[in-house]
Amino acid sequence: MENHPKPRLSTVQVLKAKYFPFSTFLEANLGNNPSLVWRSILYGRETLLKGSIWRIANSDSIRIREDNWLHNFNLSSRHFEALQERGIRRISQLLEEGRTWNLPLLRSILGNHLAYRISLVPIRATGSDLFAWSGSKDNVFSVRSAYFVALEGLQQNTVRNPFPLFWNLIWKLDVPPKIKLFLWRVGHQSLATRDNLGKRGITCVLEYPVCGSARKNQAHLNKAWKELISNLLCATVLAARNCIIDLIQVSSQQNQFGHRQSSNRHWILPPESTFKLNCDAAVYAHLDKWGLGSVIRDHNASVICCQYSLQDGIPDIPLAEAATILQGISAALSAGFERLIIESDSLLIVNELNRSGTCFLSCHDIICKVKQLARNFVSCIFAYTPRSNNRLAHSLANLRSNGNGRLPSSLYSIALLYR
Known part of the structure; x- marks a missing residue:
């Protein structure tokens, strides 16, 4: 927020020169004698702020109280006042060198529980702070998603429809x-x-x-x-x-006429000399944990290796799904496979891995790592598969234990369905 890039469009340049020459659009005021256009833009800014979230990196531009940077929870006025008493007003003051949370400082001010929840907020390893749209699953702004954000705010301020x-x-x-x-x-x-x-x-x-x-x-x-x-x-x-x-x-x-297909064979065999990696994640909110599961099979449906683990905390679902893919592709690369098909039942993550450009999701760093590892294969394809085709990986993610290499005996029956 310190360096304000020069707008490209002439219309934006005129608005900036007149209404916010020394600040950003997010900090701009109504000003004296504003035009109807500027009034309308500022009216829409409320919806933009309500449906947006900051992705933390260096955090020089993110204010603790005024900006939206927390995931799925908020701090109370008492907590904000405790931070201000210490002179802490920006996120950069809560970070240590190396872009990690200063947990001792957070615990001393907010207590163990809130410090732990804040520590789960991901920090971008590279780049600067990113202002992302949270009104849609893919974090890409659209008029349709903004309409629903505005409608949600309107419904909170009006009497609910008794006949929905x-x-x-x-x-x-x-x-x-x-x-x-x-x-x-x-x-x-x-x-x-x-x-x-x-x-x-x-x-x-x-x-x-x-x-x-x-x-x-x-x-x-x-x-x-x-x-x-x-x-x-x-x-x-x-x-x-x-x-x-x-x-x-x-x-x-x-x-x-015999067109009905068997309900047991959903998973499709990969081509010869190609391996297929299936990944899935499971979140246990009541245990404050989440599980990862991945399995690699060959063209004969034989299980080559599998991984499953239980982690502390409750990340958002896209981050959990991306972390599972990263675990699986790392194992495939270590095994020396050259051709790989990666299947996940998270359409959001699969689309993001196949898309070029800036990633606005909270799992930005993981997505970048997966794409980087994928370049080491002769062929690496990311594909979506429904949950019914991803049963083995889903079962591994729900084991609530840790393991590596061998398939648990309790899941042999599921693996044999695809032979």
């Missing part, structure tokens, strides 16, 4: 969108009835022209509303019934 299941059913109806919108407007009493128009200051005759006596308000639509909802629900149930019948008929025809 009812409206979910309405939005899922197989009818034109204009009918769904009409139903929503009826339910929220926002139709352009004469009564509502009068409330908005529009002059009109309030008597209903059909009966000539009553006011034309929402009550006139109650009967039609109930009949329309009833008919739509009946039509939806009937369509679902017909769909189920069609699926049953198609399934019976496939079974009749």
